[in-house]
Amino acid sequence: MTEHHNTTYGNGKGEGQPVGIALLGLGTVGAEVFRLLNEYNADFTQRVGGPVEVRGVAVSDASKAREGIAPELLTEDAHALIQREDVDVVVEVIGGIDYPRELVLAALRAGKSVVTANKALVAAHADELAKAADEAGVDLYFEAAVAAAIPVVGMLRRSLAGDKIQRISGIVNGTTNFILDAMETTGASYEDALAEATRLGYAEADPTADVEGHDAASKAAILASLGFHTRVTFDDVHCEGISAITAEDIQAANQAGYSIKLLAICERLTGEDGKESVNARVHPTLVPKEHPLASVSKSFNAIFVEAEAAGSLMFYGNGAGGNPTASAVLGDVVGASRNKVHGGRAPEENTYANLPVADFGQTQTRYHIDMQVKDRTGVLAVISSVFAEQGVSLRTVRQEEGKDGARLIVVTHAATESVLDGIVRALEGLDDVHAVNSVIRLS
Amino acid sequence: MTEHHNTTYGNGKGEGQPVGIALLGLGTVGAEVFRLLNEYNADFTQRVGGPVEVRGVAVSDASKAREGIAPELLTEDAHALIQREDVDVVVEVIGGIDYPRELVLAALRAGKSVVTANKALVAAHADELAKAADEAGVDLYFEAAVAAAIPVVGMLRRSLAGDKIQRISGIVNGTTNFILDAMETTGASYEDALAEATRLGYAEADPTADVEGHDAASKAAILASLGFHTRVTFDDVHCEGISAITAEDIQAANQAGYSIKLLAICERLTGEDGKESVNARVHPTLVPKEHPLASVSKSFNAIFVEAEAAGSLMFYGNGAGGNPTASAVLGDVVGASRNKVHGGRAPEENTYANLPVADFGQTQTRYHIDMQVKDRTGVLAVISSVFAEQGVSLRTVRQEEGKDGARLIVVTHAATESVLDGIVRALEGLDDVHAVNSVIRLS
Numbered sequence: 001m002t003e004h005h006n007t008t009y010g011n012g013k014g015e016g017q018p019v020g021i022a023l024l025g026l027g028t029v030g031a032e033v034f035r036l037l038n039e040y041n042a043d044f045t046q047r048v049g050g051p052v053e054v055r056g057v058a059v060s061d062a063s064k065a066r067e068g069i070a071p072e073l074l075t076e077d078a079h080a081l082i083q084r085e086d087v088d089v090v091v092e093v094i095g096g097i098d099y100p101r102e103l104v105l106a107a108l109r110a111g112k113s114v115v116t117a118n119k120a121l122v123a124a125h126a127d128e129l130a131k132a133a134d135e136a137g138v139d140l141y142f143e144a145a146v147a148a149a150i151p152v153v154g155m156l157r158r159s160l161a162g163d164k165i166q167r168i169s170g171i172v173n174g175t176t177n178f179i180l181d182a183m184e185t186t187g188a189s190y191e192d193a194l195a196e197a198t199r200l201g202y203a204e205a206d207p208t209a210d211v212e213g214h215d216a217a218s219k220a221a222i223l224a225s226l227g228f229h230t231r232v233t234f235d236d237v238h239c240e241g242i243s244a245i246t247a248e249d250i251q252a253a254n255q256a257g258y259s260i261k262l263l264a265i266c267e268r269l270t271g272e273d274g275k276e277s278v279n280a281r282v283h284p285t286l287v288p289k290e291h292p293l294a295s296v297s298k299s300f301n302a303i304f305v306e307a308e309a310a311g312s313l314m315f316y317g318n319g320a321g322g323n324p325t326a327s328a329v330l331g332d333v334v335g336a337s338r339n340k341v342h343g344g345r346a347p348e349e350n351t352y353a354n355l356p357v358a359d360f361g362q363t364q365t366r367y368h369i370d371m372q373v374k375d376r377t378g379v380l381a382v383i384s385s386v387f388a389e390q391g392v393s394l395r396t397v398r399q400e401e402g403k404d405g406a407r408l409i410v411v412t413h414a415a416t417e418s419v420l421d422g423i424v425r426a427l428e429g430l431d432d433v434h435a436v437n438s439v440i441r442l443s
Numbered sequence: 444m445t446e447h448h449n450t451t452y453g454n455g456k457g458e459g460q461p462v463g464i465a466l467l468g469l470g471t472v473g474a475e476v477f478r479l480l481n482e483y484n485a486d487f488t489q490r491v492g493g494p495v496e497v498r499g500v501a502v503s504d505a506s507k508a509r510e511g512i513a514p515e516l517l518t519e520d521a522h523a524l525i526q527r528e529d530v531d532v533v534v535e536v537i538g539g540i541d542y543p544r545e546l547v548l549a550a551l552r553a554g555k556s557v558v559t560a561n562k563a564l565v566a567a568h569a570d571e572l573a574k575a576a577d578e579a580g581v582d583l584y585f586e587a588a589v590a591a592a593i594p595v596v597g598m599l600r601r602s603l604a605g606d607k608i609q610r611i612s613g614i615v616n617g618t619t620n621f622i623l624d625a626m627e628t629t630g631a632s633y634e635d636a637l638a639e640a641t642r643l644g645y646a647e648a649d650p651t652a653d654v655e656g657h658d659a660a661s662k663a664a665i666l667a668s669l670g671f672h673t674r675v676t677f678d679d680v681h682c683e684g685i686s687a688i689t690a691e692d693i694q695a696a697n698q699a700g701y702s703i704k705l706l707a708i709c710e711r712l713t714g715e716d717g718k719e720s721v722n723a724r725v726h727p728t729l730v731p732k733e734h735p736l737a738s739v740s741k742s743f744n745a746i747f748v749e750a751e752a753a754g755s756l757m758f759y760g761n762g763a764g765g766n767p768t769a770s771a772v773l774g775d776v777v778g779a780s781r782n783k784v785h786g787g788r789a790p791e792e793n794t795y796a797n798l799p800v801a802d803f804g805q806t807q808t809r810y811h812i813d814m815q816v817k818d819r820t821g822v823l824a825v826i827s828s829v830f831a832e833q834g835v836s837l838r839t840v841r842q843e844e845g846k847d848g849a850r851l852i853v854v855t856h857a858a859t860e861s862v863l864d865g866i867v868r869a870l871e872g873l874d875d876v877h878a879v880n881s882v883i884r885l886s
Contacts, residue, residue, distance in 0.1 A: 046672070149606075162487075311592065326605075327752035342787070344782065
């Protein structure tokens, strides 16, 4: 604030007034948020326009001592903390869906702005939360819900608000990227790479939410909603994980010039009637080696945005972890706190476009199909005709000797998922085809 | 806006009220801004909360017909257009400094929010402009001033507001990146690569502002100011361009595993007394091939940000051109217009940290020094002792036969610019050294 700052805006508390924070949750992210709220406090006072003060921290066991936190700040009664008159901004970093939903709704309805890092909550209940925030005239921020410190939420909400986004594709789950990257660089099997990721702390004891793509699907729903100004929820997202990817798939992709990445893809589609729809999906994807997403290694995240006027943009960084997530949470805390002091609100979520979510069967993409076939003259003609009958042409065909007959790898031109489904069923019905080993989409 | 949106904030015009735009300038960017304001108009109405209407376009010759623009919108009297009561937001895309400064100040003082793409203006006069915006309680947006469509200004202003930034390094000038990339990939001389850039429209007829680094220096000043919450102006930025870079420099860098990039580097420094200062500089820099900035090719821009909690982030995209710049301008127009409807202001520039700009001589970096030396036994000992006497140790030494004696390339460990200056002067005074061909800093 400069000394010339002499106006307040609307319903702000006014320059110099303190902003009270309720912190819900004290896990890895919560502890970092608390620590940095102290460490950067003098800066936050300047950036917000008034001191930012933690009123209390809701935990499940308030009797447990926590280093660096005064015991009187701890409480097990999150609801009472939220309702305190001197609380202005509620930070939710508990995780889960039902309990945080209840708390976040209570906070919004009590006129508190909310900052949450909870992707599952936002992806499942965004409409309800946005409505509550809107009715109360308060802010709902969730930068940390997608790709932690990479500020893609703010970018879509604000910076790209003057453009028309066509496509968002991103590596938004660090665990699966770590596993796929390890498989590619070491030749390891999925099981071995997962074990290594678990050992190093990149994968949780129960890795299902990560490896089956559920975590990425929540993020895809949020990205699609913001990017296309419409509502896409977790249930709208077609989701396939990486647990079926084999070392052979990685190797075949590499030979063809691709890396396999688990991508969250959000597309704006225009039908033959000119009507727009959207799709959002998560699945393993062949990305050409020369594409910027292919070189995103280890547990890093990156989001690639294609907009009409801006062209292609990419944002890269740490997509998980206590510190990067806390950075995103605190950026939101500063924004929400500033609005409490000066008045004004962040741009609310705006789903005016109200676009239908296209049936997944209508999604068009290209496919990399790996088959075990009989090693006899004429087999290629038989297989090709299956594709030709469905009007799908082949881009590349590679045949090599396998242990049991021949291995045939084809890459198709674009086809819809439903057509492809029919082709795979037809292939599996052929005497000449022992097995369809894998079908992986191209980006 | 959803139907539940039932509050306005403070001094907003109110939901559904139109926002009047004055467009100053109709060059490449201005024409795109005008076109897209029409094309996206229905979307903007929804995103802003009221219709966005162009009241007039200030041009130097209003009698000239412009395709797609009603003649009655054109005016040569920018001041009268700005002062119109039905103008809320002024978009300045004229370029230059003095005349736009006069117009932007007039607009702010008249209570209009301003969106500008003018890096030179912001880098030279940010304090004066921020003060005028603050006193009038209006917004001053300039996302397009740095790296066009890459939303780095918004990111520093908002998303990273909860973090402490340590370093920003970026490729923020497309012309010079195109030239250096062409030199690296084709082996061309600087002159030939510049000629090619000019032919393809990447370089202007007078390329001085780009190739001498002035354009990048303006952007460095803006990035440092936002990132460190202090004021850094164009004059504070140490600036060296690329016109002295030779094909031999590029080749030597490549052999050592580096690409040469023109970087804008902004650093937070902590002195031995614990006091902080900042520096901002633009110069050709050796970037290790494995660093994400090394692979930024053609005229693309990328900004690499290192923050305490977030870690490393990179933002990549089109850093110039009518469309990408218009995208950034329009994102700002939506933001400023939304605030006019709903009340509230964007976070103003906040230079509270008030950090001194460190003397350039105190900058610490590593150096790649390319010399022509006598080809005689003992020359390396003589040269090494010059470095040793100044307490600078050598990281790598490479000697090869040259046409006139030997060529010696050393890479030093970190040293200050003033120490390095002394070393270079001492080397140039040695009988054994024919010439110091080049001194290039490492990133």
